[in-house]
Amino acid sequence: MALAVEVSNLVKRFGDFTAVDGISFSVSKGEVFGFLGPNGAGKSTTIRMLCGLLLPTSGEARIAEHDIYRETELIRRSIGYMPQFFSLYPDLTVRENIEFYAGMYEVPRARARERVEELSGRLGLEGLLDRMTRTLSTGWRQRAALATALVHQPPLAFLDEPTSGVDPVTRRQFWEFIDDLAREGTTVFVTTHVMDEAEHCTRLVIMHDGAIIAEGTPEEMRTRYVQNMVEVQAAPLWEALEALQASPLVREAALFGDALHVQLREEVVDPAEAVRQALGEAGVAVEAAECIPPTMEDVFVALARGGEEAVREASP
Numbered sequence: 001m002a003l004a005v006e007v008s009n010l011v012k013r014f015g016d017f018t019a020v021d022g023i024s025f026s027v028s029k030g031e032v033f034g035f036l037g038p039n040g041a042g043k044s045t046t047i048r049m050l051c052g053l054l055l056p057t058s059g060e061a062r063i064a065e066h067d068i069y070r071e072t073e074l075i076r077r078s079i080g081y082m083p084q085f086f087s088l089y090p091d092l093t094v095r096e097n098i099e100f101y102a103g104m105y106e107v108p109r110a111r112a113r114e115r116v117e118e119l120s121g122r123l124g125l126e127g128l129l130d131r132m133t134r135t136l137s138t139g140w141r142q143r144a145a146l147a148t149a150l151v152h153q154p155p156l157a158f159l160d161e162p163t164s165g166v167d168p169v170t171r172r173q174f175w176e177f178i179d180d181l182a183r184e185g186t187t188v189f190v191t192t193h194v195m196d197e198a199e200h201c202t203r204l205v206i207m208h209d210g211a212i213i214a215e216g217t218p219e220e221m222r223t224r225y226v227q228n229m230v231e232v233q234a235a236p237l238w239e240a241l242e243a244l245q246a247s248p249l250v251r252e253a254a255l256f257g258d259a260l261h262v263q264l265r266e267e268v269v270d271p272a273e274a275v276r277q278a279l280g281e282a283g284v285a286v287e288a289a290e291c292i293p294p295t296m297e298d299v300f301v302a303l304a305r306g307g308e309e310a311v312r313e314a315s316p
Protein backbone atom coordinates (compact mmCIF):
# COMPACT_ATOMS: atom_id res chain seq x y z
CA MET A 1 0.00 0.00 0.00
CA ALA A 2 1.19 3.52 -0.74
CA LEU A 3 2.83 5.33 2.13
CA ALA A 4 1.63 8.69 3.42
CA VAL A 5 4.60 9.10 5.76
CA GLU A 6 8.00 7.47 5.49
CA VAL A 7 10.64 8.33 8.10
CA SER A 8 14.17 7.01 8.23
CA ASN A 9 16.76 7.73 10.95
CA LEU A 10 15.35 11.18 11.67
CA VAL A 11 17.35 13.19 14.20
CA LYS A 12 16.79 16.61 15.78
CA ARG A 13 19.30 18.19 18.15
CA PHE A 14 18.88 21.50 19.94
CA GLY A 15 22.46 22.41 20.90
CA ASP A 16 23.80 19.30 22.58
CA PHE A 17 20.33 18.05 23.55
CA THR A 18 18.91 15.33 21.29
CA ALA A 19 15.11 15.68 21.12
CA VAL A 20 14.60 13.10 18.34
CA ASP A 21 17.18 10.35 18.25
CA GLY A 22 17.19 8.53 14.90
CA ILE A 23 13.58 7.34 14.54
CA SER A 24 12.23 5.29 11.62
CA PHE A 25 8.61 4.38 10.90
CA SER A 26 5.99 4.65 8.19
CA VAL A 27 2.27 5.35 7.89
CA SER A 28 0.13 3.90 5.11
CA LYS A 29 -2.50 5.97 3.32
CA GLY A 30 -5.88 5.81 5.05
CA GLU A 31 -4.54 5.00 8.51
CA VAL A 32 -5.47 6.68 11.77
CA PHE A 33 -1.95 6.63 13.14
CA GLY A 34 -1.45 7.29 16.87
CA PHE A 35 1.81 8.90 17.94
CA LEU A 36 2.12 8.45 21.70
CA GLY A 37 4.67 9.15 24.39
CA PRO A 38 5.17 10.92 27.70
CA ASN A 39 5.72 14.70 27.91
CA GLY A 40 8.98 15.68 26.27
CA ALA A 41 9.27 12.44 24.26
CA GLY A 42 9.77 14.37 21.02
CA LYS A 43 6.34 14.01 19.38
CA SER A 44 5.68 17.66 18.54
CA THR A 45 9.27 18.14 17.41
CA THR A 46 8.89 15.19 15.02
CA ILE A 47 5.59 16.52 13.69
CA ARG A 48 7.10 19.96 13.06
CA MET A 49 9.88 18.36 11.02
CA LEU A 50 7.38 16.25 9.04
CA CYS A 51 5.31 19.34 8.28
CA GLY A 52 8.38 21.10 6.87
CA LEU A 53 8.43 23.71 9.67
CA LEU A 54 11.61 22.61 11.43
CA LEU A 55 14.82 21.53 9.74
CA PRO A 56 16.04 18.08 10.87
CA THR A 57 19.63 17.66 12.05
CA SER A 58 19.89 14.52 9.89
CA GLY A 59 17.83 11.66 8.47
CA GLU A 60 15.25 11.33 5.74
CA ALA A 61 11.48 11.64 5.49
CA ARG A 62 8.92 11.66 2.72
CA ILE A 63 5.46 13.10 3.30
CA ALA A 64 2.76 12.36 0.71
CA GLU A 65 5.69 11.17 -1.42
CA HIS A 66 7.50 14.53 -1.15
CA ASP A 67 10.96 15.03 0.31
CA ILE A 68 11.07 17.09 3.54
CA TYR A 69 14.22 19.00 2.52
CA ARG A 70 13.53 19.79 -1.11
CA GLU A 71 9.74 19.77 -1.45
CA THR A 72 8.41 21.60 1.62
CA GLU A 73 6.07 23.71 -0.50
CA LEU A 74 4.46 20.58 -2.01
CA ILE A 75 4.22 19.05 1.46
CA ARG A 76 2.51 22.13 2.84
CA ARG A 77 -0.16 21.83 0.16
CA SER A 78 -0.73 18.13 0.90
CA ILE A 79 -1.20 18.37 4.64
CA GLY A 80 -3.31 19.94 7.34
CA TYR A 81 -1.58 20.75 10.62
CA MET A 82 -3.27 21.43 13.92
CA PRO A 83 -0.43 22.47 16.26
CA GLN A 84 -0.49 21.67 19.96
CA PHE A 85 -0.75 25.37 20.87
CA PHE A 86 -2.00 28.61 19.33
CA SER A 87 -3.07 28.21 15.74
CA LEU A 88 -5.92 30.72 15.88
CA TYR A 89 -5.81 34.50 15.64
CA PRO A 90 -7.51 35.58 18.87
CA ASP A 91 -8.84 38.86 17.46
CA LEU A 92 -10.49 37.26 14.45
CA THR A 93 -13.85 35.50 14.54
CA VAL A 94 -14.12 31.77 13.97
CA ARG A 95 -15.30 32.40 10.41
CA GLU A 96 -12.47 34.83 9.72
CA ASN A 97 -9.92 32.35 11.05
CA ILE A 98 -11.20 29.55 8.81
CA GLU A 99 -11.32 31.91 5.81
CA PHE A 100 -7.82 33.16 6.57
CA TYR A 101 -6.41 29.62 6.44
CA ALA A 102 -8.44 28.94 3.31
CA GLY A 103 -6.72 31.94 1.73
CA MET A 104 -3.28 30.66 2.73
CA TYR A 105 -4.06 27.35 1.08
CA GLU A 106 -5.42 29.12 -2.01
CA VAL A 107 -8.93 27.73 -1.68
CA PRO A 108 -11.18 29.79 -4.02
CA ARG A 109 -13.42 32.21 -2.08
CA ALA A 110 -16.73 30.59 -3.00
CA ARG A 111 -15.40 27.18 -2.07
CA ALA A 112 -14.03 28.58 1.21
CA ARG A 113 -17.50 29.83 2.13
CA GLU A 114 -18.91 26.36 1.41
CA ARG A 115 -16.21 24.79 3.57
CA VAL A 116 -17.02 27.15 6.46
CA GLU A 117 -20.63 25.89 6.31
CA GLU A 118 -19.63 22.22 5.94
CA LEU A 119 -17.06 22.22 8.73
CA SER A 120 -19.09 24.30 11.15
CA GLY A 121 -22.02 21.93 10.59
CA ARG A 122 -19.92 18.85 11.22
CA LEU A 123 -18.12 20.31 14.22
CA GLY A 124 -21.16 22.02 15.74
CA LEU A 125 -19.68 25.50 15.33
CA GLU A 126 -22.68 27.08 13.57
CA GLY A 127 -23.72 29.36 16.41
CA LEU A 128 -20.18 30.54 17.07
CA LEU A 129 -18.94 31.58 13.63
CA ASP A 130 -19.08 35.28 14.44
CA ARG A 131 -17.48 35.03 17.90
CA MET A 132 -13.94 36.27 18.51
CA THR A 133 -11.89 33.15 19.09
CA ARG A 134 -10.30 34.66 22.22
CA THR A 135 -13.73 34.49 23.91
CA LEU A 136 -14.19 30.75 23.25
CA SER A 137 -13.70 28.04 25.88
CA THR A 138 -10.97 25.45 25.26
CA GLY A 139 -13.18 22.81 23.64
CA TRP A 140 -14.70 25.27 21.19
CA ARG A 141 -11.30 26.70 20.38
CA GLN A 142 -10.06 23.18 19.61
CA ARG A 143 -13.01 22.66 17.24
CA ALA A 144 -12.24 25.92 15.48
CA ALA A 145 -8.54 24.98 15.22
CA LEU A 146 -9.52 21.63 13.74
CA ALA A 147 -11.68 23.40 11.15
CA THR A 148 -8.80 25.70 10.11
CA ALA A 149 -6.45 22.71 9.71
CA LEU A 150 -8.88 20.91 7.41
CA VAL A 151 -10.40 23.73 5.39
CA HIS A 152 -8.51 22.77 2.20
CA GLN A 153 -9.41 19.05 2.50
CA PRO A 154 -5.84 17.79 2.80
CA PRO A 155 -5.22 14.08 2.13
CA LEU A 156 -3.03 13.95 5.27
CA ALA A 157 -3.80 15.63 8.61
CA PHE A 158 -1.35 16.07 11.50
CA LEU A 159 -3.31 16.68 14.69
CA ASP A 160 -1.10 17.41 17.70
CA GLU A 161 -3.20 16.70 20.82
CA PRO A 162 -6.50 17.82 19.29
CA THR A 163 -8.46 16.71 22.38
CA SER A 164 -6.24 18.37 24.97
CA GLY A 165 -8.51 20.13 27.49
CA VAL A 166 -11.64 18.77 25.78
CA ASP A 167 -14.50 17.24 27.83
CA PRO A 168 -15.42 13.54 27.39
CA VAL A 169 -18.57 14.16 25.33
CA THR A 170 -16.76 16.49 22.95
CA ARG A 171 -13.83 14.09 22.80
CA ARG A 172 -16.15 11.36 21.60
CA GLN A 173 -17.47 13.72 18.91
CA PHE A 174 -13.90 14.55 17.86
CA TRP A 175 -13.15 10.87 17.42
CA GLU A 176 -16.34 10.28 15.43
CA PHE A 177 -15.19 13.15 13.22
CA ILE A 178 -11.68 11.65 12.90
CA ASP A 179 -13.16 8.23 12.03
CA ASP A 180 -15.32 9.91 9.36
CA LEU A 181 -12.28 11.67 7.91
CA ALA A 182 -10.46 8.35 7.66
CA ARG A 183 -13.48 6.70 6.01
CA GLU A 184 -13.49 9.49 3.44
CA GLY A 185 -9.83 8.69 2.68
CA THR A 186 -7.87 11.16 4.80
CA THR A 187 -4.79 9.81 6.54
CA VAL A 188 -4.78 11.02 10.14
CA PHE A 189 -1.60 11.34 12.20
CA VAL A 190 -2.63 12.12 15.75
CA THR A 191 -1.09 12.50 19.20
CA THR A 192 -2.90 12.08 22.50
CA HIS A 193 -2.26 11.35 26.16
CA VAL A 194 -5.68 9.73 26.59
CA MET A 195 -5.20 6.00 26.27
CA ASP A 196 -8.86 5.24 25.49
CA GLU A 197 -8.39 7.39 22.41
CA ALA A 198 -5.36 5.37 21.34
CA GLU A 199 -7.76 2.43 20.92
CA HIS A 200 -9.35 4.27 17.96
CA CYS A 201 -6.09 4.17 16.03
CA THR A 202 -5.30 1.58 13.38
CA ARG A 203 -1.66 1.58 14.50
CA LEU A 204 0.45 3.17 17.22
CA VAL A 205 4.01 4.18 17.87
CA ILE A 206 5.20 4.99 21.39
CA MET A 207 8.14 7.38 21.74
CA HIS A 208 10.27 7.88 24.81
CA ASP A 209 13.22 10.25 25.19
CA GLY A 210 13.48 10.76 21.43
CA ALA A 211 13.38 7.06 20.53
CA ILE A 212 10.62 4.68 19.43
CA ILE A 213 10.14 2.04 22.13
CA ALA A 214 7.05 0.22 20.80
CA GLU A 215 5.01 -0.11 17.63
CA GLY A 216 1.91 -2.06 16.57
CA THR A 217 -1.88 -2.16 16.51
CA PRO A 218 -3.59 -1.48 19.88
CA GLU A 219 -4.30 -5.23 20.10
CA GLU A 220 -0.65 -6.11 19.40
CA MET A 221 0.50 -3.58 21.98
CA ARG A 222 -1.70 -5.13 24.66
CA THR A 223 -0.64 -8.72 23.96
CA ARG A 224 3.01 -8.16 23.04
CA TYR A 225 4.30 -5.78 25.67
CA VAL A 226 2.44 -6.57 28.88
CA GLN A 227 1.81 -10.05 30.22
CA ASN A 228 0.85 -11.33 33.66
CA MET A 229 -1.59 -8.57 34.57
CA VAL A 230 -3.78 -9.13 37.64
CA GLU A 231 -6.66 -7.02 38.90
CA VAL A 232 -6.86 -7.02 42.68
CA GLN A 233 -9.62 -6.04 45.07
CA ALA A 234 -8.40 -5.88 48.63
CA ALA A 235 -8.94 -3.98 51.88
CA PRO A 236 -7.32 -1.71 52.79
CA LEU A 237 -6.31 -1.02 49.23
CA TRP A 238 -3.31 1.19 50.04
CA GLU A 239 -1.82 -1.51 52.28
CA ALA A 240 -2.21 -4.01 49.46
CA LEU A 241 -0.53 -1.56 47.10
CA GLU A 242 2.45 -1.08 49.42
CA ALA A 243 2.83 -4.82 49.99
CA LEU A 244 2.73 -5.57 46.27
CA GLN A 245 5.14 -2.77 45.36
CA ALA A 246 7.59 -4.28 47.85
CA SER A 247 7.26 -7.81 46.45
CA PRO A 248 10.17 -9.04 44.27
CA LEU A 249 7.65 -10.85 42.03
CA VAL A 250 5.91 -7.60 41.07
CA ARG A 251 7.11 -5.47 38.18
CA GLU A 252 4.51 -2.72 38.54
CA ALA A 253 1.50 -2.08 40.82
CA ALA A 254 -0.82 0.90 40.56
CA LEU A 255 -4.26 2.08 41.60
CA PHE A 256 -6.87 1.64 38.90
CA GLY A 257 -10.25 3.00 40.03
CA ASP A 258 -11.22 1.09 43.17
CA ALA A 259 -8.87 -1.80 42.33
CA LEU A 260 -5.17 -2.38 41.73
CA HIS A 261 -3.57 -3.36 38.45
CA VAL A 262 -0.52 -5.47 39.16
CA GLN A 263 1.98 -6.66 36.59
CA LEU A 264 3.94 -9.71 37.73
CA ARG A 265 7.39 -10.60 36.43
CA GLU A 266 7.42 -12.86 33.34
CA GLU A 267 8.73 -15.89 35.23
CA VAL A 268 5.70 -16.02 37.56
CA VAL A 269 3.61 -18.97 36.36
CA ASP A 270 0.37 -18.36 38.29
CA PRO A 271 0.17 -14.58 38.69
CA ALA A 272 -3.19 -14.45 40.52
CA GLU A 273 -1.99 -17.03 43.06
CA ALA A 274 1.31 -15.16 43.51
CA VAL A 275 -0.64 -11.99 44.34
CA ARG A 276 -2.85 -13.82 46.86
CA GLN A 277 0.22 -15.30 48.50
CA ALA A 278 2.12 -11.99 48.69
CA LEU A 279 -0.90 -10.27 50.23
CA GLY A 280 -1.52 -13.19 52.62
CA GLU A 281 2.05 -12.92 53.87
CA ALA A 282 1.58 -9.18 54.39
CA GLY A 283 -1.65 -9.82 56.33
CA VAL A 284 -3.92 -8.02 53.82
CA ALA A 285 -7.37 -9.50 53.10
CA VAL A 286 -7.87 -10.25 49.38
CA GLU A 287 -11.42 -9.92 48.03
CA ALA A 288 -10.57 -10.84 44.45
CA ALA A 289 -7.48 -11.39 42.31
CA GLU A 290 -7.85 -12.41 38.69
CA CYS A 291 -5.80 -12.30 35.51
CA ILE A 292 -7.01 -9.64 33.07
CA PRO A 293 -5.92 -8.44 29.64
CA PRO A 294 -4.01 -5.16 30.07
CA THR A 295 -5.59 -1.86 29.02
CA MET A 296 -3.71 0.54 26.73
CA GLU A 297 -3.03 2.63 29.83
CA ASP A 298 -1.33 -0.35 31.51
CA VAL A 299 0.79 -0.83 28.40
CA PHE A 300 1.72 2.85 28.19
CA VAL A 301 2.70 3.05 31.88
CA ALA A 302 4.71 -0.19 31.72
CA LEU A 303 6.57 0.93 28.59
CA ALA A 304 7.18 4.49 29.79
CA ARG A 305 8.48 3.26 33.18
CA GLY A 306 10.53 0.58 31.43
CA GLY A 307 11.98 3.29 29.20
CA GLU A 308 12.98 5.34 32.24
CA GLU A 309 14.67 2.32 33.83
CA ALA A 310 16.56 1.58 30.61
CA VAL A 311 17.75 5.20 30.48
CA ARG A 312 18.85 5.11 34.15
CA GLU A 313 20.75 1.85 33.60
CA ALA A 314 22.49 3.26 30.53
CA SER A 315 23.65 6.46 32.26
CA PRO A 316 26.91 6.31 34.28
Ligand SMILES: Nc1ncnc2c1ncn2[C@@H]1O[C@H](COP(=O)(O)OP(=O)(O)OP(=O)(O)O)[C@@H](O)[C@H]1O
Pocket residue numbers: 014017019037038039040041042043044045046084
Ligand atom coordinates in the same frame (compact mmCIF):
# COMPACT_ATOMS: atom_id res chain seq x y z
N1 LIG B 1 13.29 24.87 20.19
C1 LIG B 1 13.73 24.07 21.16
N2 LIG B 1 14.91 24.30 21.79
C2 LIG B 1 15.36 23.49 22.76
N3 LIG B 1 14.71 22.37 23.18
C3 LIG B 1 13.54 22.09 22.59
C4 LIG B 1 12.98 22.90 21.56
N4 LIG B 1 11.80 22.36 21.16
C5 LIG B 1 11.64 21.25 21.91
N5 LIG B 1 12.67 21.09 22.77
C6 LIG B 1 12.85 19.98 23.72
O1 LIG B 1 12.72 18.76 23.04
C7 LIG B 1 12.06 17.80 23.85
C8 LIG B 1 10.89 17.23 23.10
O2 LIG B 1 9.86 18.21 23.05
P1 LIG B 1 8.48 17.95 22.31
O3 LIG B 1 7.70 19.20 22.40
O4 LIG B 1 8.73 17.39 20.96
O5 LIG B 1 7.83 16.82 23.23
P2 LIG B 1 6.37 16.15 23.14
O6 LIG B 1 6.57 14.70 23.03
O7 LIG B 1 5.57 16.83 22.11
O8 LIG B 1 5.82 16.47 24.62
P3 LIG B 1 4.30 16.87 25.12
O9 LIG B 1 3.59 15.56 25.31
O10 LIG B 1 4.56 17.55 26.43
O11 LIG B 1 3.70 17.76 24.11
C9 LIG B 1 11.70 18.50 25.16
O12 LIG B 1 12.69 18.19 26.12
C10 LIG B 1 11.74 19.97 24.78
O13 LIG B 1 12.07 20.76 25.89
Ligand SMILES: [Mg+2]
Pocket residue numbers: 043044045084160
Ligand atom coordinates in the same frame (compact mmCIF):
# COMPACT_ATOMS: atom_id res chain seq x y z
MG1 LIG C 1 3.84 17.93 22.14
